[in-house]
Amino acid sequence: MKVLEPLLEFLSIPSVSTDPARKGEVRRAALWLGERLKALGFATELHETPLHPILYAERIVEEGAPTVLVYGHYDVQPEDPLELWETPPFAPVVKDGRLYARGASDDKGQLWAHVAALEGLSARVNVKFLVEGEEEIGSPHLPAFVRENREKLRADVVLISDGAMFAPHTPTLTYGLRGLCYLEVHLKGARRDLHSGAFGGVAPNPIQALGWLLARLKDERTGKILIPGFYEGVRPPSEEERRLWPSLDEEALKRELGVEVLPGEEGYSPLERLWARPTLDPNGIWGGYQGEGSKTVIPAEAGMKLSMRLVPDQDPEAVADLAEAYLKALCPPGYQLAVKRLHGGKPVLTDPHSPPMRLMARALEEVWGRPPVYTREGGTIPVVAELKEALGVPIVLLGLGLPDDNLHAPNEKLDLVNLEKGIAAIRRFHELLAQEGL
Amino acid sequence: MKVLEPLLEFLSIPSVSTDPARKGEVRRAALWLGERLKALGFATELHETPLHPILYAERIVEEGAPTVLVYGHYDVQPEDPLELWETPPFAPVVKDGRLYARGASDDKGQLWAHVAALEGLSARVNVKFLVEGEEEIGSPHLPAFVRENREKLRADVVLISDGAMFAPHTPTLTYGLRGLCYLEVHLKGARRDLHSGAFGGVAPNPIQALGWLLARLKDERTGKILIPGFYEGVRPPSEEERRLWPSLDEEALKRELGVEVLPGEEGYSPLERLWARPTLDPNGIWGGYQGEGSKTVIPAEAGMKLSMRLVPDQDPEAVADLAEAYLKALCPPGYQLAVKRLHGGKPVLTDPHSPPMRLMARALEEVWGRPPVYTREGGTIPVVAELKEALGVPIVLLGLGLPDDNLHAPNEKLDLVNLEKGIAAIRRFHELLAQEGL
Numbered sequence: 001m002k003v004l005e006p007l008l009e010f011l012s013i014p015s016v017s018t019d020p021a022r023k024g025e026v027r028r029a030a031l032w033l034g035e036r037l038k039a040l041g042f043a044t045e046l047h048e049t050p051l052h053p054i055l056y057a058e059r060i061v062e063e064g065a066p067t068v069l070v071y072g073h074y075d076v077q078p079e080d081p082l083e084l085w086e087t088p089p090f091a092p093v094v095k096d097g098r099l100y101a102r103g104a105s106d107d108k109g110q111l112w113a114h115v116a117a118l119e120g121l122s123a124r125v126n127v128k129f130l131v132e133g134e135e136e137i138g139s140p141h142l143p144a145f146v147r148e149n150r151e152k153l154r155a156d157v158v159l160i161s162d163g164a165m166f167a168p169h170t171p172t173l174t175y176g177l178r179g180l181c182y183l184e185v186h187l188k189g190a191r192r193d194l195h196s197g198a199f200g201g202v203a204p205n206p207i208q209a210l211g212w213l214l215a216r217l218k219d220e221r222t223g224k225i226l227i228p229g230f231y232e233g234v235r236p237p238s239e240e241e242r243r244l245w246p247s248l249d250e251e252a253l254k255r256e257l258g259v260e261v262l263p264g265e266e267g268y269s270p271l272e273r274l275w276a277r278p279t280l281d282p283n284g285i286w287g288g289y290q291g292e293g294s295k296t297v298i299p300a301e302a303g304m305k306l307s308m309r310l311v312p313d314q315d316p317e318a319v320a321d322l323a324e325a326y327l328k329a330l331c332p333p334g335y336q337l338a339v340k341r342l343h344g345g346k347p348v349l350t351d352p353h354s355p356p357m358r359l360m361a362r363a364l365e366e367v368w369g370r371p372p373v374y375t376r377e378g379g380t381i382p383v384v385a386e387l388k389e390a391l392g393v394p395i396v397l398l399g400l401g402l403p404d405d406n407l408h409a410p411n412e413k414l415d416l417v418n419l420e421k422g423i424a425a426i427r428r429f430h431e432l433l434a435q436e437g438l
Numbered sequence: 439m440k441v442l443e444p445l446l447e448f449l450s451i452p453s454v455s456t457d458p459a460r461k462g463e464v465r466r467a468a469l470w471l472g473e474r475l476k477a478l479g480f481a482t483e484l485h486e487t488p489l490h491p492i493l494y495a496e497r498i499v500e501e502g503a504p505t506v507l508v509y510g511h512y513d514v515q516p517e518d519p520l521e522l523w524e525t526p527p528f529a530p531v532v533k534d535g536r537l538y539a540r541g542a543s544d545d546k547g548q549l550w551a552h553v554a555a556l557e558g559l560s561a562r563v564n565v566k567f568l569v570e571g572e573e574e575i576g577s578p579h580l581p582a583f584v585r586e587n588r589e590k591l592r593a594d595v596v597l598i599s600d601g602a603m604f605a606p607h608t609p610t611l612t613y614g615l616r617g618l619c620y621l622e623v624h625l626k627g628a629r630r631d632l633h634s635g636a637f638g639g640v641a642p643n644p645i646q647a648l649g650w651l652l653a654r655l656k657d658e659r660t661g662k663i664l665i666p667g668f669y670e671g672v673r674p675p676s677e678e679e680r681r682l683w684p685s686l687d688e689e690a691l692k693r694e695l696g697v698e699v700l701p702g703e704e705g706y707s708p709l710e711r712l713w714a715r716p717t718l719d720p721n722g723i724w725g726g727y728q729g730e731g732s733k734t735v736i737p738a739e740a741g742m743k744l745s746m747r748l749v750p751d752q753d754p755e756a757v758a759d760l761a762e763a764y765l766k767a768l769c770p771p772g773y774q775l776a777v778k779r780l781h782g783g784k785p786v787l788t789d790p791h792s793p794p795m796r797l798m799a800r801a802l803e804e805v806w807g808r809p810p811v812y813t814r815e816g817g818t819i820p821v822v823a824e825l826k827e828a829l830g831v832p833i834v835l836l837g838l839g840l841p842d843d844n845l846h847a848p849n850e851k852l853d854l855v856n857l858e859k860g861i862a863a864i865r866r867f868h869e870l871l872a873q874e875g876l
Contacts (some may be wrong), residue, residue, distance in 0.1 A: 005557065010554065010724070012653070016561070018729070018730060018731035018732065018733070019729075019730065021729065045858055069596075077733060078727070078729060078733055080727070080729065081631075084631075114716060126517035129622060137731055137732060137834075138668075138732065138755035142583055150635040156591050158777060162638065178638075180635070182732045182734070184732075189697070189698025190695040190697055191695060191697075192522075192696075192847055192848070193519075193522075193846070193847035193848065194695070194846075195846040196717075196719045196745055196747065196813075196846075197616060197618070197815070197816045197817025197818055198602065198712075198816050198841060198845060199695070199712070199816070200717035200747045200764065200816055201702045201708070201710075201712045201715060201717045201816060202691065202700040202701070202711060202712055203697075203719075204696075204697060204701050205702070205719050205720060207652070207720040207721075207722070207723045207742070207854075208719065209650020209651055210649065210652075210723070211649045211650075211651070211653050211655075211720070212649075212652070212653050212658045213649070214646055214648070214649020214650065214652070214653070215649050215650050215652070215653030215654075216644070216653075217649075218646060220650045220686075220770060229678030256763055257628040257629060257630075257632070257637070257640075258629030258738045259627065259628055259629075259630055259639060259641075259642060259772050260771070260772065261642075261771045261772045262640040262641075262772075263640070263641070263642050263771065263772045264639050264640050265639070265772065270639070273639030273640060274637070274639045274640055276640075277639060279634075279638035281638050281641075281643050281645075281646065281727075281736050282643065282645040282646055282649070282726065282728035283634060283645075283726050283727055283732070283733060283734060283735050283736070283737075284725065284728050284733070284735075284737075285645045285648070285723055285724065285725045285726060285728075285740065286723065286724055287720075287722065287723045287727045288720065288721050288722035288723060288743065288764045289516070289518075289721055289743060290723075290724045291456070291457075291516060291518070291722075292456060292457065292458065292721050293456035293457075293575055293780065294456065294575060294620045294622075294721070294743065294745070294780040294781060295456070295515060295516055295721060295722070295743070295846060296618070296620070296721060296745055296846055297721050297722075297846050297847065298719050298721070299704065299722075302723065304645070305681045305726065305727060305733070305734070306731060307634055309634065309635055309639075332658060332698050332699065332701070333698070334699045334700075334701045335700045342731065342732040343732060356814075364672065365443075377635070377636070378635045378636050378637070378638055379633065379635025380635055380734075385560045392816060402545050406630065406631075407628055407633040407636060408631070408633040408733060408734055408735050409631035409632060409633065409735065410630070410631065410632075411630075
């Protein structure tokens with residue numbers, strides 16, 4: 001498969017944006033992609049930011065022709081825990097029709113579909129690419145770039161493939177995304193680590209206190225998030241929306257996750273909890289002795305990473321304020337609590353029936369032989385809300401991954417059939433757009 | 439100081455018993471100590487165990503003379519977090535009258551006082567040493583050795599220095615120790631790490647569940663341990679005992695720990711909480727992403743180390759049963775919980791007025807110019823209960839450390855004045871014992 005070889009090269013670059021030691025690799029991924037686009041006739045620009053560069057590229061075939069803006073990201077999540085990968089994360093391999101590598105699905109593989117779709121395509125459509133290297137760390141510099149370059153980015157439609165199909169063999173158009181508020185919490189007790197025999201009974205224990213905080217953040221019985229005011233902005237999905245939703249195979253999901261129940265917020269279906277309800281999850285915790293055997297220590301400090309997925313009309317900054325105030329109010333006497341805001345992203349809802357969505361639906365139906373389903377997604381693409389506000393044009397979210405792609409986890413993969421059909425559908429979209437306009 | 443040089447050598451051996459990679463170093467410490475005792479006229483035997491050897495040594499000057507058995511341990515705690523040590527943990531240094539090294543106080547330095555006290559001593563006292571290399575991992579093999587070698591270990595008194603003086607310049611005799619029950623808890627959720635966007639709302643989160651467990655183990659408001667039946671065996675201290683207790687300078691303790699309050703169980707004084715009340719402390723916790731920046735993962739598993747200090751008449755095995763049953767009952771649906779028992783030790787109370795305690799009190803008063811105070815200790819020396827049961831003779835606990843010695847923490851130290859006066863008091867004890875018997 002001709003489109004595969006360069007993608008393997010792209011995936012072999014460990015462009016982990018959160019790791020300061022990989023700064024050079026992240027840049028290398030941007031430069032590599034720029035070269036590929038130049039070979040397709042694009043003019044490219046690398047815009048420096050304080051961290052990782054933004055790649056902008058355009059191929060203007062005709063003033064006045066319909067213009068497509070493709071957004072994607074060339075950075076990837078960290079690969080740890082490395083020992084759980086069956087093949088090395090940055091040595092991509094194809095096995096049983098699947099491509100395994102960090103970034104295969106999120107997002108290099110999906111982004112690559114938009115590049116590969118242009119190969120030999122002669123449709124009279126102007127194409128622009130906006131590709132960042134900071135998506136996995138919350139796109140700190142892209143919003144400003146988007147606001148300052150509205151004219152340059154002007155387009156009739158934005159295409160984004162950075163998500164998942166609802167199920168295998170199920171072409172999918174996504175019209176909603178959750179937002180994100182990510183915090184790091186540090187808790188200090190005594191000035192130094194203490195012996196649990198000599199001081200147990202009078203010493204603050206930051207691990208114990210983290211436990212108290214966690215229990216007060218989410219109710220064990222109801223699954224409700226207990227931060228005062230947290231649910232205030234939540235807009236319930238409309239009846240029309242609910243009718244659009246496909247039905248979730250809960251038994252298949254349980255099998256996939258290897259669980260007997262799907263724990264979550266009381267009173268809502270699993271699908272609604274995934275798409276239209278906010279959540280809170282600790283993403284990491286540490287403190288004290290983690291080694292072999294026993295150590296009777298009361299640690300001086302402990303910490304955790306804590307993120308919340310948000311839905312319209314919650315605001316990440318406002319939620320961070322609420323969470324921080326609540327955590328500080330909960331902090332028991334004898335402890336010092338500090339909250340660091342790592343990043344956020346606004347939730348977004350788009351029109352499932354906009355003209356380009358209808359066009360992409362036709363392209364998908366031609367390629368797959370069946371119409372697409374309409375979904376929201378639980379994940380966050382921070383820039384979507386920014387693009388929506390700045391450009392004011394319809395956004396088409398065409399996920400080419402699958403829910404079991406192991407995003408952000410070991411053994412990330414992309415099914416090649418979805419890559420191939422994705423490329424075909426994108427090509428067809430360009431052709432339909434050139435023929436019919438919007 | 440002649441006694442110091444060999445001690446520096448002893449302390450430079452990284453005999454960390456919990457670390458499989460240091461097995462050879464642990465053995466080297468035993469062999470080193472054996473050589474020193476041989477030089478003092480002892481016959482030594484190294485008893486192999488499945489892990490670290492037990493060193494037994496005896497110097498019989500006369501059948502029928504009073505016999506002292508000294509217990510100590512040549513193993514030490516792990517040194518991490520290494521970056522917080524001001525000087526390397528296994529490169530001992532003397533600074534401002536203090537000896538800094540891992541093991542300086544716990545227990546190589548205090549054990550060494552009993553060896554150094556014999557240098558040039560001609561008192562007609564038989565001396566035996568029982569020194570293990572597994573104290574810091576719960577003495578798994580010593581109890582069987584003690585039970586199987588009662589005849590060999592027979593003595594009129596057991597001397598142990600593996601604890602602390604109540605305060606600086608305050609000679610101290612200890613008549614009670616807390617016990618220990620140490621568990622490791624593993625919690626599993628889904629079969630693999632999950633993306634918090636794609637699965638947040640239906641995925642079990644083992645970190646969150648650890649928080650719920652911790653909150654149900656210890657009440658945030660009262661500090662009470664919530665394991666059903668946990669307090670049942672607890673024997674309150676007698677009125678006579680309370681009268682023996684010195685008073686605790688709570689303000690000084692707060693300053694030492696760098697805290698504004700001394701959190702603990704409601705309804706008991708800090709001193710009683712340290713000496714005569716059981717406690718529960720998580721000693722380590724881990725799960726998810728602990729690196730730089732953010733990673734939006736819901737981890738498949740998380741875990742913690744959890745220990746309880748016990749008081750008479752609680753039994754470590756019985757408490758482990760209660761804790762395990764409670765944790766399993768608390769484990770929410772969707773999680774798998776496993777409990778591993780790492781080690782335990784029985785609490786012990788001895789007679790503060792036994793004849794050898796009285797003799798040691800006289801020796802201390804002669805050396806320090808003031809009578810000793812009588813204390814319990816919050817820590818655990820698992821073998822003390824075993825020796826008490828197996829030999830049935832009085833036990834003298836003579837702590838030479840101080841509460842601020844940084845046991846099990848970075849920058850462990852021993853004040854040299856306490857080492858010197860300890861050696862002098864032990865010598866004087868041998869002389870008084872030879873002269874007066876018991």
